[in-house]
Amino acid sequence: MAEETGQGVPDIAAVLIAGPTASGKSAAALELASRFGGVIVNADSMQVYDELRILTARPNLDEERLVLHRLYGTVSAAERYSVGRWLADVEAVLEEEKALRRLPILTGGTGLYFKALAEGLAATPEIPAEIRERWRSRAETLTPAELHEELCERDPAMAERLPETDPQRIVRALEVFEATGVSLADWQAEEATPLLPPEQTLRMVVAPDRAELYAKIDRRFDAMLQRGALDEIRVLAELNLSPELPAMRAHGVPELLDALEGKISREEAIETSKTMSRRYAKRQLTWARRFMADWHWVESAAEAVEFASARLGRSEAATP
Structure with missing residues (x-):
């Protein structure tokens, strides 16, 4: 794990890397964290769920050993995680990392999380x-x-x-x-206070060519199945959770559950899951074009790393 602190980037409090599913944003975050002794912080509403490492494409164990990852797999699938709760959790993480002089690199596909980070959330009451x-x-x-x-x-x-x-x-x-x-x-x-004003961050959207992105989504789902996605679904099914819970609506979960129960074929579940993921990626890009037009857009993880390294002032990998 990278242990370097105090990398000397006083004008940038955090790096934000957004993008659609399977765009390569996690790879960019991993490379940048390795170069600059940073820490990767989750900004994806599905990767918080502990039971869904494979189907939500959470970092694998080797990646977690290489670089510190935070807010991944910290919530039970039985819970309803919200943007308000994430904002409170990420505020605590940012305070801790600031004290340690480590660069936070926030990455994920949940645009609302990034919007809340920059604009804050209005206070809403506790509901009895x-x-x-x-x-x-x-x-x-x-x-x-x-x-x-x-x-x-x-x-x-x-x-x-x-x-x-x-x-x-x-x-x-x-x-x-x-x-x-x-x-x-x-x-x-009501006026809300932003946790990370835009001027304090380096913001990037990784948006590959549409055809290339869709092909990557299909290949990644096949890889998920090879890595044990169906076993993950079997364990989830044993929990007997409400289908209305957010984790139960993660891409691939409803379809593979239906396949396990014999409601549809495995092949139909796979094709439907891929189709739903591609449609989700399209919605993510539409959202990003609307709310992240002023971010720096790149087509690949390599471009993101090159751009951020230049801004952060160091292009060579950090010495282990």
């Missing part, structure tokens, strides 16, 4: 358990359209913002309104 359970129970019996009608009656401001096809956020808005009598829109309008 009975209110939360009541609305989640209702969500199991009502259609998304019916839930949206409920929101229209109670909180029309949020109803205008949320489509009928987003029941999870509709339920959240209903919970907040019932618990506080105040629209979630009003809570979100």
Whole structure:
């Protein structure tokens, strides 16, 4: 593991590397952390789950031994991890790494995490358990359209913002309104303090050619199967978790679970998983073009490493 600290980059508090799934951003982070004695910090909402190392493409054990990785595999699949919780966790990590004078390199595919990092999150209230359970129970019996009608009656401001096809956020808005009598829109309008202002960071998006990216996604899923993804799914199935939990909706999980239960063939599960991953990558790129247009865009991990090394002031690998 790289142990060097104090690499002398006072103008940059952290390096941020975003990009779609399978783009090579993790490889770029690993190389940069090795060169500069840095630490890699997870910014992916699925790689936090302990039970899903293979299917979420978490760093392998050799990579974790080479460089310190933080916030990977720290949460049970039985939990609902949120952007607010990640922001609190990453704040603690950044404070610790600053004290150790190590360069944090945040990488992942969850654009909302990076947006929250730069803009902060408005404070929202704790929801009493009975209110939360009541609305989640209702969500199991009502259609998304019916839930949206409920929101229209109670909180029309949020109803205008949320489509009928987003029941999870509709339920959240209903919970907040019932618990506080105040629209979630009003809570979100409160000024928030950014954890890492853009001017303190080096920001990159790794965006390969679309055809190349899709081919990599397909090859990586095949490699996941060879590494034991089905065994990982069998262990997950034994936990008997709700299919509504975030970890149970990770790409490949629903399809492979269906294959294990005999609902679909293995071949159909594989092809559907690859298709869903490619569509997700497309959405990630669309999101990045909208919210990360002012980041430095590169087409490969090698370009990301070259650009960041020049900015950080050292192009040669650190001496072990």
